[in-house]
Amino acid sequence: xxxxxxxxxxxxxxxxxxxxxxxxxxxTVLFILSxxxxxxxxxxxxxxxxxxxxxxxxxxxLGPGYAVRRSFVALPFALAAISAVFAQPGEAIETVKLGSWxxxxxxxxxxxxxxxxxxxxxSVQMAILLTATTQxxxxxxxxxxxxxxxxxxxxxxxxxRYLFILSDEALRLLRxxxxxSARIPESKKSPPTLWKAKVTxxxxxxxxxxxxxxxxxxxxxxxxxxxxxxxxxxxxHTMHMKDWGMGMLAVTMLICLQIxxxx
Amino acid sequence: xxxFPFFFKPLLMHIPDGFLNLPMAGVxxxxxxxxxxxxxxxxxxxxxxxxxxxxxxxxxxxxxxQMINFPVVGGTSGHLLGGVLAAITLGPWAGILVMTSVIAVxxxxxxxxxxxxxxxxxxxxxxxxxVIGYGLYRTVAGRSRGVRLVVAGLAAWLSVIAGALVTxxxxxxxxxxxxxxxxxxxxxxxxxxxxxEALITVAALAFIMxxxxxxxxxxxxxxxxxxxxxxxxxxxxxLVVMLSPLASADPDGLERVAINLGFIxxxxxxxxxxxxxxxxxxxxxxxxxxxLAGVLGALIVAALxxxxxxxxxxxxxS
Numbered sequence: 369x370x371x372x373x374x375x376x377x378x379x380x381x382x383x384x385x386x387x388x389x390x391x392x393x394x395x396t397v398l399f400i401l402s403x404x405x406x407x408x409x410x411x412x413x414x415x416x417x418x419x420x421x422x423x424x425x426x427x428x429x430l431g432p433g434y435a436v437r438r439s440f441v442a443l444p445f446a447l448a449a450i451s452a453v454f455a456q457p458g459e460a461i462e463t464v465k466l467g468s469w470x471x472x473x474x475x476x477x478x479x480x481x482x483x484x485x486x487x488x489x490x491s492v493q494m495a496i497l498l499t500a501t502t503q504x505x506x507x508x509x510x511x512x513x514x515x516x517x518x519x520x521x522x523x524x525x526x527x528x529r530y531l532f533i534l535s536d537e538a539l540r541l542l543r544x545x546x547x548x549s550a551r552i553p554e555s556k557k558s559p560p561t562l563w564k565a566k567v568t569x570x571x572x573x574x575x576x577x578x579x580x581x582x583x584x585x586x587x588x589x590x591x592x593x594x595x596x597x598x599x600x601x602x603x604x605h606t607m608h609m610k611d612w613g614m615g616m617l618a619v620t621m622l623i624c625l626q627i628x629x630x631x
Numbered sequence: 632x633x634x635f636p637f638f639f640k641p642l643l644m645h646i647p648d649g650f651l652n653l654p655m656a657g658v659x660x661x662x663x664x665x666x667x668x669x670x671x672x673x674x675x676x677x678x679x680x681x682x683x684x685x686x687x688x689x690x691x692x693x694x695x696x697q698m699i700n701f702p703v704v705g706g707t708s709g710h711l712l713g714g715v716l717a718a719i720t721l722g723p724w725a726g727i728l729v730m731t732s733v734i735a736v737x738x739x740x741x742x743x744x745x746x747x748x749x750x751x752x753x754x755x756x757x758x759x760x761x762v763i764g765y766g767l768y769r770t771v772a773g774r775s776r777g778v779r780l781v782v783a784g785l786a787a788w789l790s791v792i793a794g795a796l797v798t799x800x801x802x803x804x805x806x807x808x809x810x811x812x813x814x815x816x817x818x819x820x821x822x823x824x825x826x827x828e829a830l831i832t833v834a835a836l837a838f839i840m841x842x843x844x845x846x847x848x849x850x851x852x853x854x855x856x857x858x859x860x861x862x863x864x865x866x867x868x869x870l871v872v873m874l875s876p877l878a879s880a881d882p883d884g885l886e887r888v889a890i891n892l893g894f895i896x897x898x899x900x901x902x903x904x905x906x907x908x909x910x911x912x913x914x915x916x917x918x919x920x921x922x923l924a925g926v927l928g929a930l931i932v933a934a935l936x937x938x939x940x941x942x943x944x945x946x947x948x949s
Contacts, residue, residue, distance in 0.1 A: 403648070448808055528691075534691045
C-alpha cells in the first residue's frame with residue numbers, strides 16, 4: 369500500500385487543484401453544512417447540490433463520475449437511519465408488526481430517511497473531491513493556517529508520513545499469520561476464538577513495539593537533518609485574488625442554493 | 632477498493648456527515664475542541680518535542696492496528712478500536728490527541744466518518760475511550776499484573792459499549808433514528824465487538840508488559856491529575872452501566888427526559904406526557920426544576936464515584 373494510491377489524482381493540474389488548500393477545506397465544510405441545513409424533502413436543493421459536485425468534478429478534470437463511483441463507502445451506515453422511516457408522525461402508508469412493536473411507515477418518515485441518505489451521500493462526494501485534489505501535506509498546512517493547534521497538526525503530519533509504512537507492517541504481520549495458519553481440509557474444527565484473539569493481540573503488541581522503536585529512530589534521523597519542530601513546505605500557501613474570488617463564488621452559489629431550495 | 636479490507640469495519644461508530652443535525656454536531660465539536668485544547672496544554676506542559684514524532688507514529692500504529700482482525704463465527708471478525716490501548720500506553724491526554732489524529736485522517740483521507748460530525752466521532756471514539764480506559768486503569772495502578780489486565784479488558788469492553796450508546800443517543804437526538812430501535816440494535820452488536828476489543832487489548836498489553844514493561848509502568852504512574860481521571864472514569868462508566876439497560880428497557884422514560892430537558896420536541900405526538908417524576912416537587916414543574924433534578928442526579932453519581940475511589944484507593948507507587 370503506497371501513498372501514491374491516493375496521490376494519483378493529486379498531482380494533476382486544474383483550477384481546483386491549484387486552489388489554495390484553505391479555500392478548498394472551508395468550502396468543503398460549508399458545502400456539508402449547506403446539505404445539513406437543507407430541509408427534508410427539498411429535492412430541488414439536493415439536485416442543485418449534486419450539480420455543484422458535478423461542476424467541481426469537471427473543473428478538477430476528474431470526469432463527472434469520479435466522486436459518484438467512490439461515494440458508496442458511507443452507505444452501510446444508512447442502516448442506522450432506517451428506523452427514521454417509522455419515527456415521524458403522519459398518515460400511515462404501511463404498518464409493520466414486529467413482535468410486540470407496531471411500526472408505522474409514514475410518508476414523512478420516508479422523506480426523512482431519503483433526505484438523510486442523500487445528505488450523507490452528497491457530503492461524502494465533496495470530501496472525496498477534496499482528498500483527490502489536495503495533497504495531504506498541503507491540507508495539514510491549511511489546518512495550521514486555520515488555527516488548529518501546532519502540536520495536533522504536527523502529530524497528523526507525522527501520522528500521514530508513517531501511515532503507509534505501518535499499514536505495510538500490519539499487512540506483513542497478517543500475511544505471516546496466513547502463511548503459518550494451515551488448515552486440514554477434512555477438519556471442520558476451527559481453533560478456539562480465545563486463542564485466535566491472543567494471537568491477534570500479540571500481533572498488535574508486536575506492531576506497537578516496532579512502531580515505538582521506529583519513532584525513536586525517526587526522531588534521531590530528523591534531528592540529524594535539521595528538524596526544528598515544524599515541517600517545511602515549498603508551497604507558498606498565500607491567498608491570491610483568484611483564491612478569494614473562487615471562494616466567494618462558491619459561497620455565493622451555496623447561499624443561492626439555500627434560497628432556491630426554500631422557495 | 633478490494634485491496635483495503637479495513638474500509639469495511641463492522642464498527643458502526645464512524646458517523647458520516649448528514650446523520651447528525653447541526654446542534655448535535657456543534658455541541659460535540661465544542662466538547663471535543665475543549666478537550667483537545669486541554670490535551671494540547673497538558674501534553675506541552677509535561678512533554679518535550681521528542682514526544683511529537685512518537686505520538687504521530689503511535690497514531691499511525693492505531694490506524695494500522697485497526698486492520699489486524701481475527702475471524703469470529705459467521706463471517707464477522709474481531710477488531711481493535713484502540714482508544715483504551717492508546718490511553719493506557721501513552722497516557723490520557725496524549726491518547727486523546729492520538730485518537731483525534733486517527734479520526735481526522737480517517738475522515739479526511741478515507742471518508743471514514745464525516746467532517747462536520749467529526750467532533751462527535753472524536754468524542755465517541757477518542758475522549759470517552761480515554762476517560763473510561765485511563766480512569767479505570769488508574770484505579771489499579773501499582774496492583775498486580777493480572778488485576779491490571781482484567782481492569783484494562785473491562786475498560787476496553789466498556790469503552791466500546793459507551794461509544795455505541797452515545798452514538799445511538801446522538802442519532803436519536805438528531806431525529807435520525809428511533810430510540811427503541813437504535814439503542815438495542817447498537818448495544819447488542821457492540822456487546823460482542825467490545826469482547827473482541829477487550830481480548831485484543833488485554834493480549835496486546837500483556838505482550839508489551841512482558842517485552843517492554845518499562846513503557847507501561849512509566850505511563851500509568853507519572854501522569855498528572857490521577858485522581859481526577861479516576862473520578863471521571865468511574866463516573867462515566869457508572870453512567871454508561873446505568874444508562875444502557877435503562878435506554879434499552881425503558882426508552883419511553885429516556886424520551887421523556889429528553890423532552891423535559893428540551894433536547895427533542897415531539898409536539899404533535901400525544902403518547903408521551905411530562906411526568907412529575909423528573910422534577911423536584913417543591914419547585915413545581917418547569918425547566919428549572921428539571922435541570923436542578925438533573926444536576927442533583929449528576930452530583931449523586933459524582934459523590935458515589937468519589938466514595939468508591941476513596942474506598943478502593945491504594946497508595947500509588949511513584
